[in-house]
Amino acid sequence: MRQSAVYEQPRARVMTRVKRVLLFALLWWLLTEGRAEAWGMGAVLVVAAALLSVSLAPPVAWSLPGALRFVPYFIWRSLVGGVDVARRALSPARPLQPAVIEYPLRLALPRSRLFMAGVISLLPGTLCTEIVDDKLWVHLLDRRGDFQRDLGILEQKVAGLFRDENRPEEG
Amino acid sequence: MLIDGLSLLLLIAGMIFFLAGTLGVLRFPDVYTRLHALTKADNVGLGLIVAALALQAPAWAVVGKLILVWLLVLVASTLSCHLVARTAQRRGVTPWQ
Amino acid sequence: MTLVYLGGALFLLLTLVAGLWRVLRGPTAADRMLAAQLFGTTAVACLLLLAEADRAPALRDVALVFALLAVVAVVTFVRRNWRAAGEDLDAD
Structure with missing residues (x-):
């Protein structure tokens, strides 16, 4: 759930999603043990899961x-x-x-x-x-x-x- | 082979930690001390086995997957360790002195 | 190395069987719950060794699913069997 009190800058919103897609792409690469033929389905799933994850688990501040x-x-x-x-x-x-x-x-x-x-x-x-x-x-x-x-x-x-x-x- | 030797050493060390974890579960006097033994020893044991297998892994993605499995087990066992200890405490299981 | 992996997996199974004694013995329910944790970690280690010994990468996926399920199982088990009255385990 997104906190309505905090206004997200458009740029920050894009960056959050880009980072999530990269994170899920990494996970997919690990799960398929780097098999190239898995990326066809993987590309769709990675993007869908990444975008869904932003609303299910909003980014957490870490350093x-x-x-x-x-x-x-x-x-x-x-x-x-x-x-x-x-x-x-x-x-x-x-x-x-x-x-x-x-x-x-x-x-x-x-x-x-x-x-x-x-x-x-x-x-x-x-x-x-x-x-x-x-x-x-x-x-x-x-x-x-x-x-x-x-x-x-x-x-x-x-x-x-x-x-x-x-x-x-x-x- | 140097790599094989290193893997073998890590595997044997991992086995010793698993053995120690089980011995702790059998020998320690109460549920809290048994949790100490199980959580700490088995996680180091698994970490060493993961390291041994990672040295033999055919691809970097496999190394990553092994580490992912280890991290998941870390989360599961620290969580269960805390929950079991907490529930034992709430149920009035007094620590052995 | 295959024999080493198989030997390692067998050794881990033996420690698991020894751990069963604690499940049977108890004496408290917490001691039995602790065994669930023992099984989870040891089973994952066994599967990873067998994946390497058999050259069966699918077993690594089984280990991964086991590890994921262990998180869910532990929380559910504690919630169902040992819920303290009026307390929520998520609260901290």
Whole structure:
């Protein structure tokens, strides 16, 4: 659904649709594994799906530099998270010291909050169980460590990715 | 073959993570700690297997498709991890201490 | 490499069967739901390996559809079986 409050410039509207067509063309290329003969039907479907998608899912503000900072951080930290939990699962002693902490969120946008709640589950030793008002409840595999600081770093990267203001919403 | 060797290493590493994920699900004391094990270990495992297969892929489009599959699984498992943990919490499942 | 892929797929199936023990055992419904996640990820990895071993690219599409369905399945499963009274799971 298009927000009527925001007036879209004609140029911006065209650009939005051009970007969507390119995105769907890329998806089609992946799905057909690059087969040339699939483009006959593909051309029609790509354009139709792209134009439909603009009204079903309006463009979301994000930042390319933010994404370039987020992706390597995410890949590295999720790898560390996997190694950490695998070590605990394989170790005969099964070292665990679970705890639940509260983390005060500064992110304002619902999508960046939900995104953060999801990503937390892949990072070392943390898992989001609940979002209550402006707090995240985070289950820890091992309470030793500065999780408030780690979560703060993650929150900054998420804010950068979604161009979030990084402070609570007012009104 | 260097590429084959690298693929083999990545595959074996991926298997170890899947094994660790299952062991965690079997050995860890409550649903929250089991979710930690499953979500983190299996996603790294799948990522490594995807990387091993991408090295052998016949075309760039196939590499892209493999990455797309991995991303979809990431979305599914983080979402389900959060939903299961949240529902367990609301149902009053107390975390193991 | 074909044998390696087949061996890998078999190994993954074995970890899946081991995981079944947790489904049977529970003890809570959440533990059983967690198994759905285990199945999703492992099945996708298996299919990708088999696609390569059999030179059957269509299996990659099956893996893709599995991954897509996993998102839908998880949300539906949680909504139907474990809905907390008066709460909407989409609200955050």
